[in-house]
Amino acid sequence: MADRLRLGVNIDHVATLRNARGGTLPDPVRAARVAEAAGADGITAHLREDRRHIRDADVSAILEAITIPLNFEMAATEEMRKIALGHRPHAACIVPERREERTTEGGLEVAADQNRLATFIAPLSEAGIRVSLFIAADPAQIAAAHRAGAPVIELHTGAYCDLHAEGETEARDAELARLVDGAKRAADLGLEVHMGHGLTYDTVGPIAALPEVAELNIGHFLMGEALFVGLPAAIAEMRRAMDAARG
Template identity: 35%
Template sequence: MATKLSVNVNKIATLRNARGGDVPNVVQVAKDCETFGADGITIHPRPDERHITTQDVYDLKKVVTTEYNIEGYPDERFLQLCKETLPEQATLVPDPPHVLTSNAGWDTIKQQDFLKEVIAKLKSWGIRTSIFIETDVELIEHAATTGVDRIELYTGPYAEEYAANKIEAVAPYVKAAQRAHDLGLGINAGHDLSLENLKFFKQSLVQLDEVSIGHALISDALYYGLENTVHMYKRLLD
């Protein structure tokens, strides 16, 4: 099964915001990524707008022709953005606004009722839903009862342990993906996936629907060029 590549363009917005103005242009980069073969564009519009701004959310909606994935904590602002732009997918992450990056998954037991309410609302607007989660099988089983369509496995620990022992690093993900698949959930993954560790992860998780990659891909593009880098990541997934 081919796994889709969604390019997270947050880092392009970070670079633009560091100087002000509109260089590099987030919309143009997103369009270029699609032209070069990306299957989707991911953004995480945080309330402080330190990278993706509210205006970016609407501007990208006008041009993204593949799959538009908006991720973030499902507060009132996030839900309003989703309602008004109707992305193909909304990925819910549990991190509060002040954190540097998403580095933990949902507690689908304690936050079951909250997630059910949010997911039902998003699905009523025709948006596919995904929740950011760790490899705890019990939490994945409770995720299945929220009504969510997919899970996104948090791959930070895999990336950290890959160099030391890639077989041990991926083992919890194989188990988690199999259980999620048995429960009828689609499987996404993201966080610190790279040219170094992506191929083995894909080969190990045969049910993998989609990966969302930003930091590593944009960093690699500084050396290899954006077009070549997108092609390199796509080859690893094919």
């Protein structure tokens, strides 16, 4: 079993709210500090090509403000690699990105792009950045991620969470079984396993219980809950649910 399950808090949508009106408030840097004080093990921020939420200046400010690791989500582009190498965050998670999508819709296609991705991530790894690939729980993608040289994968839990919300219990359980199998396959290859996307208090338990999983990255749900109970309380309840499932 992995050591204590880590919680990475994604603060992207604090920046989404700021950008909806313009100006500087609410401040994602303050959210990162609050999350750290509330017990987050890391902060996740996705610098998108169109800068729809996190901006370049936010990345610098967050790195200066926190003492816990930053997980820098990024597309596999030369621009983003240059930015990552300039900042040298603890980790970089390579995600698929399309301008027209509202949020990341699926996993990275590694199997068909393995050689390019291997070349792309090598300088990041050489710079001491821990690279992860955000992928579906598909055996071919997991094997390709390993061959590409990524030490970490993050399995996309979005379909599992969506099916749960829709009440499709049979399909949800089948998707959960895929995640269970994917985590085992990845661990057998020596990969560190993370999971994330769409997780809530209602769906986190079966994921947190998986002994191979080292880290969960959760953002949108926590920011939504924070509107009603405050960010520290939202994080504390997620931490409690994770610990109960893992315990």
